[in-house]
Amino acid sequence: xxxxxxxxxxxxxxxxxxxxxxxxxxxxxxxxxxxxxxxxxxxxxxxxxxxxxxxxxxxxxxxxxxxxxxxxxxxxxxxxxxxxxxxxxxxxxxxxxxxxxxxxxxxxxxxxxxxxxxxxxxxxxxxxxxxxxxxxxxxxxxxxxxxxxxxxxxxxxxxxxxxxxxxxxxxxxxxxxxxxxxxxxxxxxxxxxxxxxxxxxxxxxxxxxxxxxxxxxxxxxxxxxxxxxxxxxxxxxxxxxxxxxxxxxxxxxxxxxxxxxxxxxxxxxxxxxxxxxxxxxxxxxxxxxxxxxxxxxxxxxxxxxxxxxxxxxxxxxxxxxxxxxxxxxxxxxxxxxxxxxxxxxxxxxxxxxxxxxxxxxxxxxxxxxxxxxxxxxxxxxxxxxxxxxxxxxxxxxxxxxxxxxxxxxxxxx
Amino acid sequence: xxxxxxxxxxxxxxxxxxxxxxxxxxxxxxxxxxxxxxxxxxxxxxxxxxxxxxxxxxxxxxxxxxxxxxxxxxxxxxxxxxxxxxxxxxxxxxxxxxxxxx
Amino acid sequence: xxxxxxxxxxxxxxxxxxxxxxxxxxxxxxxxxxxxxxxxxxxxxxxxxxxxxxxxxxxxxxxxxxxxxxxxxxxxxxxxxxxxxxxxxxxxxxxxxxxxxxxxxxxxxxxxxxxxxxxxxxxxxxxxxxxxxxxxxxxxxxxxxxxxxxxxxxxxxxxxxxxxxxxxxx
Amino acid sequence: xxxxxxxxxxxxxxxxxxxxxxxxxxxxxxxxxxxxxxxxxxxxxxxxxxxxxxxxxxxxxxxxxxxxxxxxxxxxxxxxxxxxxxxxxxxxxxxxxxxxxxxxxxxxxxxxxxxxxx
Numbered sequence: 140x141x142x143x144x145x146x147x148x149x150x151x152x153x154x155x156x157x158x159x160x161x162x163x164x165x166x167x168x169x170x171x172x173x174x175x176x177x178x179x180x181x182x183x184x185x186x187x188x189x190x191x192x193x194x195x196x197x198x199x200x201x202x203x204x205x206x207x208x209x210x211x212x213x214x215x216x217x218x219x220x221x222x223x224x225x226x227x228x229x230x231x232x233x234x235x236x237x238x239x240x241x242x243x244x245x246x247x248x249x250x251x252x253x254x255x256x257x258x259x260x261x262x263x264x265x266x267x268x269x270x271x272x273x274x275x276x277x278x279x280x281x282x283x284x285x286x287x288x289x290x291x292x293x294x295x296x297x298x299x300x301x302x303x304x305x306x307x308x309x310x311x312x313x314x315x316x317x318x319x320x321x322x323x324x325x326x327x328x329x330x331x332x333x334x335x336x337x338x339x340x341x342x343x344x345x346x347x348x349x350x351x352x353x354x355x356x357x358x359x360x361x362x363x364x365x366x367x368x369x370x371x372x373x374x375x376x377x378x379x380x381x382x383x384x385x386x387x388x389x390x391x392x393x394x395x396x397x398x399x400x401x402x403x404x405x406x407x408x409x410x411x412x413x414x415x416x417x418x419x420x421x422x423x424x425x426x427x428x429x430x431x432x433x434x435x436x437x438x439x440x441x442x443x444x445x446x447x448x449x450x451x452x453x454x455x456x457x458x459x460x461x462x463x464x465x466x467x468x469x470x471x472x473x474x475x476x477x478x479x480x481x482x483x484x485x486x487x488x489x490x491x492x493x494x495x496x497x498x499x500x501x502x503x504x505x506x507x508x509x510x511x512x513x514x515x516x517x518x519x520x521x522x523x524x525x526x527x528x529x530x531x532x533x534x535x536x537x538x539x540x541x542x543x544x545x546x547x548x549x550x551x552x
Numbered sequence: 553x554x555x556x557x558x559x560x561x562x563x564x565x566x567x568x569x570x571x572x573x574x575x576x577x578x579x580x581x582x583x584x585x586x587x588x589x590x591x592x593x594x595x596x597x598x599x600x601x602x603x604x605x606x607x608x609x610x611x612x613x614x615x616x617x618x619x620x621x622x623x624x625x626x627x628x629x630x631x632x633x634x635x636x637x638x639x640x641x642x643x644x645x646x647x648x649x650x651x652x653x654x
Numbered sequence: 655x656x657x658x659x660x661x662x663x664x665x666x667x668x669x670x671x672x673x674x675x676x677x678x679x680x681x682x683x684x685x686x687x688x689x690x691x692x693x694x695x696x697x698x699x700x701x702x703x704x705x706x707x708x709x710x711x712x713x714x715x716x717x718x719x720x721x722x723x724x725x726x727x728x729x730x731x732x733x734x735x736x737x738x739x740x741x742x743x744x745x746x747x748x749x750x751x752x753x754x755x756x757x758x759x760x761x762x763x764x765x766x767x768x769x770x771x772x773x774x775x776x777x778x779x780x781x782x783x784x785x786x787x788x789x790x791x792x793x794x795x796x797x798x799x800x801x802x803x804x805x806x807x808x809x810x811x812x813x814x815x816x817x818x819x820x821x822x823x824x
Numbered sequence: 825x826x827x828x829x830x831x832x833x834x835x836x837x838x839x840x841x842x843x844x845x846x847x848x849x850x851x852x853x854x855x856x857x858x859x860x861x862x863x864x865x866x867x868x869x870x871x872x873x874x875x876x877x878x879x880x881x882x883x884x885x886x887x888x889x890x891x892x893x894x895x896x897x898x899x900x901x902x903x904x905x906x907x908x909x910x911x912x913x914x915x916x917x918x919x920x921x922x923x924x925x926x927x928x929x930x931x932x933x934x935x936x937x938x939x940x941x942x
Binding site: 711714722726727786787807814817820822 | 828829882886888889890891892893895899900902903904905907908909910911919922925926928929933936938
Binding site: 168169172173175176177179180184225226227228229230231242245246248249250253254256257267268269270271274275276278305308309312313315316319320322323326327330331332391392393395396458459462463466467470471474477478481482484485486488489 | 827828829830831832834835836837838839840842843844846847849850851853854855856857858883884887888890891894895898899901902905906907908909911913916919920923924927930933934939940941
């Protein structure tokens with residue numbers, strides 16, 4: 140191992156050092172855990188600074204712009220300049236706001252995202268704590284984010300903010316259903332809820348869960364994007380409708396916190412997607428944690444690129460479409476995938492006597508294709524039954540186009 | 553280590569606070585909050601007895617999960633009733649719900 | 655005092671204080687937030703009791719769903735019930751007295767009971783919080799399959815019932 | 825067992841300090857010159873009319889309700905999924921029956937037109 144596992148190296152050295160100072164074992168354990176926590180949390184918060192720059196640059200390139208390019212090479216320090224600016228801004232609180240709760244909301248927003256990182260496996264052995272309830276823990280921690288959004292909107296004493304808070308429930312709460320149901324699929328395939336075990340269950344290339352559950356992976360990815368509240372699901376902060384939604388009254392550092400939480404959340408869902416469905420840190424040479432970590436980061440950044448790509452490409456979805464999409468498409472589909480996967484996996488184990496066979500992903504992948512095909516056929520049939528939609532609205536009296544009769548008649552003079 | 557009685561007294565205190573909320577609050581939503589506290593006290597007791605007396609059996613945990621389901625059902629229907637009453641009578645004060653009083 | 659006892663006392667104090675605020679705060683949204691705090695503290699108590707799964711479920715179900723439902727109900731029924739004015743009915747002191755008496759009686763019974771002083775039995779870590787055993791027991795005909803399926807029917811009934819009660823086209 | 829949760833407990837502490845630190849810092853170094861207009865509720869420059877508390881539709885509650893029921897369902901199913909290795913076919917079918925019963929609730933809500941955004 141040695142140089143390819145720097146974290147364990149340093150941890151062992153520090154532990155020996157503390158023991159050498161004659162500290163009791165409990166205290167050493169506490170300090171080591173604290174250092175681990177500090178490392179994980181710092182990784183999250185500092186990486187956000189880079190992510191914000193990256194996303195701005197990506198969005199700029201996709202929209203044929205240059206993006207940040209003044210502060211530092213390639214504008215790399217733009218975010219730091221922004222942070223300095225935000226920190227020196229005045230911190231306003233609107234009249235009639237519930238001050239305590241108003242200040243609590245951004246803190247809760249960051250906490251809810253940062254806490255997820257406690258169970259993320261970065262590489263073999265590099266994991267905060269491999270809770271045996273990891274997946275449910277992620278759902279549990281995420282629910283604080285919903286509460287944060289709700290109380291941010293409530294405490295601002297602002298109609299837009301309150302509308303944003305109510306839309307939160309229509310959206311975040313709704314999309315939590317397909318998210319949780321699609322999370323059940325990797326748990327079922329790995330027979331374990333710990334994220335470390337889920338990664339280890341995807342050890343051979345054909346046992347990566349994406350091959351066994353492509354539809355569940357897609358559902359998880361889509362509903363996670365909705366949980367973050369990004370375009371196309373940014374109804375809770377739709378600029379053109381309710382200005383900034385629930386965080387309309389936030390300024391300065393508190394706004395920065397809400398903003399940072401959103402970006403970190405976007406990266407977190409990329410990490411969760413690759414951990415649950417694409418083998419996490421597994422890859423060639425992953426027995427060396429540093430290599431595993433490189434794999435992890437590469438996959439995560441690819442997933443994050445997809446998130447940013449979706450954000451810059453798709454327009455905002457209408458609220459009734461958003462709800463229909465969730466309740467009439469994603470949720471039934473997630474239930475169907477769950478039932479079919481459970482049934483087939485049981486039959487495969489009974490039939491082959493083991494679950495470590497290439498037939499398992501092959502059969503499950505075929506079943507997923509079949510489900511996808513049936514879904515498409517059903518959707519086509521539904522679409523055919525609908526009356527044809529009028530794309531161009533009927534002419535309205537106010538904005539009538541200039542009539543051809545209005546040609547200048549005085550031309551004959 | 554923590555003796556079992558600590559957990560039991562904690563649960564008893566939580567239960568009594570919830571009971572006070574149920575008995576003393578005017579607002580029907582607040583009464584339901586009191587009921588939630590009482591159910592949580594029950595759950596603490598269930599889990600504490602499971603851990604201290606029968607840690608190898610699953611009954612305690614299963615019962616606790618069933619309590620979760622029951623309290624979710626109770627909240628769903630209870631709050632629906634409150635909202636429906638509010639829409640009919642413009643009030644959520646439990647004392648005003650006296651249509652059946654003679 | 656071991657660290658774990660200190661942790662327990664801190665947790666139970668904050669639990670009881672939050673619960674007290676739930677039943678006395680005038681502003682109902684704040685009461686709901688105190689409810690979230692006390693529910694979270696109950697989750698911490700579950701962790702102290704080595705029931706990690708229940709702790710997480712507590713947060714998912716209570717904070718993630720039930721508390722949000724509460725906040726909604728408060729917001730939906732808000733117009734008449736302003737925060738000003740007493741939120742307790744006229745018999746609040748009787749209720750308080752009764753609760754105190756009940757607490758005293760319960761404590762007396764608990765402290766007088768022989769088994770109350772027992773400490774945690776040592777169990778190998780693998781036997782505790784074993785989710786797969788729990789999952790097996792839930793669908794085992796000799797275990798709890800009947801409550802499991804009944805819970806599903808109960809939830810279905812609650813869903814339909816609540817929709818029928820709350821839904822009103824106009 | 826508790827060691828695992830020690831990490832989570834410390835993480836809560838650090839995760840609270842991380843946002844609180846900058847907010848307090850900004851509070852200290854930022855200017856503080858509040859005036860009446862600055863602290864008015866923001867409504868795109870128009871003065872606020874009426875109170876913030878406009879009435880909301882009951883539909884929001886219905887969505888939260890359906891979510892609650894499915895959340896509990898998932899909680900029941902997670903142990904079932906973890907124990908999947910040791911379940912016989914009939915046990916898997918029991919879990920599926922559980923899912924189907926609750927799917928009935930979704931179908932009911934769908935048929936009643938409750939999922940329609942009015």
